Amino acid sequence: MRFLLPTAGEVRDLAARETDPLQYERFRPIAKGPLVAVSLLAFAGIAATVAFPFVLLRRAIRRG
Amino acid sequence: MACDLLVIGSGPCGAQAAKEAVEAGLGVVVLDVGFDDERLEASVPYAPFSDLRRTDAGQRRYFLGSEGDTERTVNDRIGAHFTPPRSYIKREVERWIPVRSDTFFPELSLALGGLGAGWGSGTAIFEPFELRRAGLPADAMGSFYDAVAEDVGISGAIEDDTAALTLPSAHVQRAAELDTNCDSIFRAYARRRASLNARGFLAGRVSMAMITEERERLRALGRGPNPYFDMDFYTNFDRSIYRPKFTIEELASRPNFTYVRNALAETFEQTPDGVVVKYRNVADGTCATIVARKLLLAANPLNTARIALRSRGIFGAKQPLLCNPYHYVPAINLRMLGREAADRRHSMGQIVALYKPRHRGGESVLGAFCSYRSLLHFRLVREMPLPVSLGLLVSRVLQNSLTVVGIHHPEHRSERKWVSLAEGGGAPVLEAGYELSDAERSDVREDMRGMLRCLRELGCIPFSVLQTPPGSSIHYAGTIPFATAAADAPLACEPDGRLIGSPDVYVADSSSWRYLPAKGPTFTIMANGRRVARNAARALAAGR
Numbered sequence: 001m002r003f004l005l006p007t008a009g010e011v012r013d014l015a016a017r018e019t020d021p022l023q024y025e026r027f028r029p030i031a032k033g034p035l036v037a038v039s040l041l042a043f044a045g046i047a048a049t050v051a052f053p054f055v056l057l058r059r060a061i062r063r064g
Numbered sequence: 065m066a067c068d069l070l071v072i073g074s075g076p077c078g079a080q081a082a083k084e085a086v087e088a089g090l091g092v093v094v095l096d097v098g099f100d101d102e103r104l105e106a107s108v109p110y111a112p113f114s115d116l117r118r119t120d121a122g123q124r125r126y127f128l129g130s131e132g133d134t135e136r137t138v139n140d141r142i143g144a145h146f147t148p149p150r151s152y153i154k155r156e157v158e159r160w161i162p163v164r165s166d167t168f169f170p171e172l173s174l175a176l177g178g179l180g181a182g183w184g185s186g187t188a189i190f191e192p193f194e195l196r197r198a199g200l201p202a203d204a205m206g207s208f209y210d211a212v213a214e215d216v217g218i219s220g221a222i223e224d225d226t227a228a229l230t231l232p233s234a235h236v237q238r239a240a241e242l243d244t245n246c247d248s249i250f251r252a253y254a255r256r257r258a259s260l261n262a263r264g265f266l267a268g269r270v271s272m273a274m275i276t277e278e279r280e281r282l283r284a285l286g287r288g289p290n291p292y293f294d295m296d297f298y299t300n301f302d303r304s305i306y307r308p309k310f311t312i313e314e315l316a317s318r319p320n321f322t323y324v325r326n327a328l329a330e331t332f333e334q335t336p337d338g339v340v341v342k343y344r345n346v347a348d349g350t351c352a353t354i355v356a357r358k359l360l361l362a363a364n365p366l367n368t369a370r371i372a373l374r375s376r377g378i379f380g381a382k383q384p385l386l387c388n389p390y391h392y393v394p395a396i397n398l399r400m401l402g403r404e405a406a407d408r409r410h411s412m413g414q415i416v417a418l419y420k421p422r423h424r425g426g427e428s429v430l431g432a433f434c435s436y437r438s439l440l441h442f443r444l445v446r447e448m449p450l451p452v453s454l455g456l457l458v459s460r461v462l463q464n465s466l467t468v469v470g471i472h473h474p475e476h477r478s479e480r481k482w483v484s485l486a487e488g489g490g491a492p493v494l495e496a497g498y499e500l501s502d503a504e505r506s507d508v509r510e511d512m513r514g515m516l517r518c519l520r521e522l523g524c525i526p527f528s529v530l531q532t533p534p535g536s537s538i539h540y541a542g543t544i545p546f547a548t549a550a551a552d553a554p555l556a557c558e559p560d561g562r563l564i565g566s567p568d569v570y571v572a573d574s575s576s577w578r579y580l581p582a583k584g585p586t587f588t589i590m591a592n593g594r595r596v597a598r599n600a601a602r603a604l605a606a607g608r
Contacts, residue, residue, distance in 0.1 A: 004449035014452055015442040019124040024117055027441055027456070029405070029463040037402030040461045044454045055451040 007062050067093040067322070069600055070341055070356035072329045072371065074098060075178025076586050077573040077593035078362035079308035080212055082315060084597040085360075090604065091320045093354060094312065097160070097174035097346055098325040101152040104129075105299045108149070113294035113438050114407040126298050127440060146182060147297050147439075153181050160328055160346060161367055161494075164486070168387070168498035170366055170535040174328070174346075177308035178364060179538060185273040185305050185412055186432065186584035187218045188229040193426070198577040199546035199559070200592060208591035210235065216306035216590070217287065219276040224268025225261070226418045229583065237277040239269035241292065243409035245435040245467060248399045250415055252522050264420040265518040270413045270432065273306035273587075285314060294438045296411035305412070324354075330491075331375040332359055334566045358568050358600045362593055365575040366483065369543035370494045372555055372563065372571075373485040381554045382482040385496060386542035386580040389473040389508050390532050393516070394436075395524040400465035411438050417469075421514045427474045429511045430582040436466040467524050471515055472537060473508050475580040483543055498534040539585050541574035548578075561596035567608075572596040 006014075018027050030040065068090040071082045078094060085092045108126050109116060116123055129148030146153055153175045161172055173179045189209055192202035213235040220230035221239035230236065242250055253260065253267045260267070275282060275289050282288070290296075290304035303310065315321040327343040330351075339359040344351050361368040369383055417431035436444070441463070445455035480499040485492045500508070516526055547556035547564055557563050561570040572593045574585055 006446055006448075006452050006455065010452050011442055011446045014445055014456065015128055015440070016124070018440055018442055019117075019127050021117065021119055021121060021123065027117075028460065030457075030460045031402055031404040031464055034402040037461050040457060044450070044458050044461075048450050048454050051451050051454070052449075 003059070004056070007059055009062065065093065065322075066355040067091045068356070068604060069093075069358050069360060069597070070095060070339070070354055071360045071362055071572075072096075072341070073178060073361075073363035073367070073573070074176055074308055074312050074323070075173075075362065075364060075573075076180040076183065076308050076590045078360070079177070079180070079311035080215070080590040081360050081362055081572050081593035081597035082321070083215065083311050084211070084594040085601055086315055086318050086321050088598070088601040089320065090601055092315075093322045093324060093356070095324050095327045095329050095341065095343055095354065096176065097328050098176040098323070099152050099155045099174050100176040100309070101149075104149040108295060108299040110301060111293065112407055116295070149298050150182050153179065156346070161370065163366060163494050163496050165496040165498070168385070168496040168535045169533045170387070170496070170540065171538050172364060172366060176312065176325075180308040180586065183273075183307075183586055184432075184584065186416070187213070187220070187231070187271045187273050187587040188416070188430070188583035189231050190581055190583060190588050191228060194579070194581040194583075195588075197579040198541075198581075199579075200577070200588070201559070201595075204595065205588070205591055208594045209233070209587065211594055212587065212590045215311070216273045217275040217279065217282050218271060218273050220271030221269040225257075225266040226268030226416050229268070229416060229418060230271040236271070237275065237279075240272065240274055240276050240290065240410055240412075240414075241408075242269065242414050243435050244403075244405035245397055245400050245464060246414035246433055249397055249433060249467065249522055249524060252399065256521055260518055260521060263514065263518060264422065266418045267415055268418075270416045272412060274410070274412065275302075275304045285310060290410050292408045292410055294407065294409050294411050297438055329363065329371055331371065332566070332569060333375065334568060339566075339568045356568075357604060358570065360570045360572045360597060360600060361563075361575070362572040365540040365543040365573060366494060366496070368571060368573055368575045369483050369555070370485065370492075372544055372569075374492050376555065376565070378554050379485050379487050379492065382479075382484045383543045383553050383555060384477050384545060385481040385483050385498065386475045386477060386540065386577065387481070387498065387535055388475045388537040388539040388580055388582055389500065389504075389534070390537035391471045391512060392530050392532065393469045393471060393519065393526045394528050394530075395467045395469060395519055395526040396462060397465045397467050398523045398525060402461070403464055405435075405464040409435070409437070413470075417515075417518070419511070419515055419518065421511060423507060423510050424474065428582055429474070429515060430472045430584075431515060432470045434468045434470070436468055437463065469515075469519065469524070471512070472539065472582040472584075473511050474582045475539075475541075476504070477542060477545075477578065478504070539580060541577040541580045541585065544571050544575040545578045546576050560599040562599075570596050570600050
């Protein structure tokens with residue numbers, strides 16, 4: 001399962017962006033009610049299904 | 065150098081034992097490696113987590129660490145709370161006190177305050193039957209618990225259903241405020257209380273070594289109430305959470321106390337007049353000795369066993385080992401999904417669940433509820449098999465409702481859990497083995513089944529159950545147990561803590577316990593440290 005997870009480089013980049021105060025708003029919790037939350041989770045699920053083969057391929061290439 | 069009482073280790077046990085002995089008027093020396101690094105912790109601006117995240121351009125320094133630390137920080141597993149300001153806690157452990165094992169992976173420390181420097185601060189007390197099963201005197205422990213509570217400052221709620229975990233004492237301050245997420249879980253518990261109680265599930269606010277009220281005595285030591293800034297994994301604002309090094313610092317001003325830093329105790333030798341302890345200076349590699357009338361071993365059960373076995377020349381023989389099996393369960397609190405949460409909170413455990421399943425026959429399983437916030441999103445996204453941008457979206461949606469429940473199970477002795485000292489080319493190496501029996505695995509599975517059912521009834525939907533490797537609960541005991549008629553370990557100690565065969569050496573930490581309940585042991589370790597120190601002081605006063 002490890003090969004499905006983000007690469008160390010992706011995590012490092014995310015951690016760097018998360019600790020940049022100029023990007024604070026992009027990392028705030030989304031709290032716009034349960035309906036919005038469920039909709040966003042459903043969207044993320046569908047988007048992941050479509051996008052993941054490409055992401056997986058890119059991760060495989062990056063990991064060599 | 066010579067002294068009345070030599071204490072090895074500055075952790076929760078060593079610090080409290082030293083304080084008891086200093087107050088009894090003994091000349092006390094604490095021998096300790098004592099790595100410390102307050103620079104990073106002290107550099108964190110005094111402000112709430114959300115303000116720092118929004119405004120501090122230097123936040124990367126303490127959230128991720130320096131260039132070298134960043135790699136480790138982003139690779140650490142979730143639940144690892146050794147954040148960059150606390151990374152010194154694990155410094156040079158592999159070099160000086162390695163443990164060789166394929167089945168047991170303990171956390172050890174050479175820091176000032178030992179593992180207590182990163183302690184979650186839970187102060188659950190053991191019930192009388194648990195104390196007796198461990199071999200501790202149930203009727204005598206109350207006064208030692210009380211002395212520790214007065215010294216370290218604890219908070220809790222004796223009116224909650226989990227009152228059995230909280231010391232009934234005038235020294236206990238009001239319970240810490242719950243954060244928005246755990247407050248909603250606690251309200252759900254109140255509504256479903258009858259049904260959950262019928263299953264053996266009780267919940268209450270956590271009893272902790274965290275100050276929630278002003279106290280003159282504690283303020284004089286630079287300590288005040290927690291400001292609810294949610295920065296407790298990175299720093300200790302107002303010193304609200306007790307750390308053993310506060311006690312060492314306090315004792316340093318007493319004329320009858322000496323702290324010897326950089327000193328790794330290696331062996332002791334019993335002589336007609338007391339004990340000679342040999343130690344290595346980890347800064348320059350030189351060796352030296354100290355003579356003491358009495359010696360207290362308080363170095364953590366693994367290191368205490370290492371020192372005692374080496375001193376007595378016992379190689380290859382197995383000593384028992386206790387360590388609570390531990391799971392953690394990330395769950396979504398449905399009542400908080402998509403809801404706002406207040407910034408004002410502390411970062412430690414919020415609610416404790418005391419679960420007494422029927423198959424355990426009166427024993428408890430313990431769950432600690434935490435909300436997930438100040439450990440940042442990237443640690444969660446790292447665990448999601450999703451593109452990073454979608455992982456971040458999911459993490460942001462779930463964050464205010466994300467609840468992590470750490471679950472500890474009771475631990476019993478068995479031949480499959482052991483430590484042993486092996487002769488090596490250089491210094492002897494401690495080896496360990498740990499395996500649960502089929503019956504123990506079955507009990508743990510049953511615990512989890514029942515606990516997960518109760519979580520679902522609370523509206524917390526678990527989405528994973530993570531079983532951590534043996535040793536990661538950081539609750540260790542039993543390596544030099546109280547002796548019984550069965551004489552079932554090469555090294556054992558008397559009920560007063562004296563090591564059999566070495567009359568001036570006392571085992572003060574949890575090495576002596578024959579049983580480890582699911583409750584965090586640190587408060588009881590501190591109380592027992594005081595008890596054993598008092599026994600040593602009495603023996604000295606009686607000229608023994």
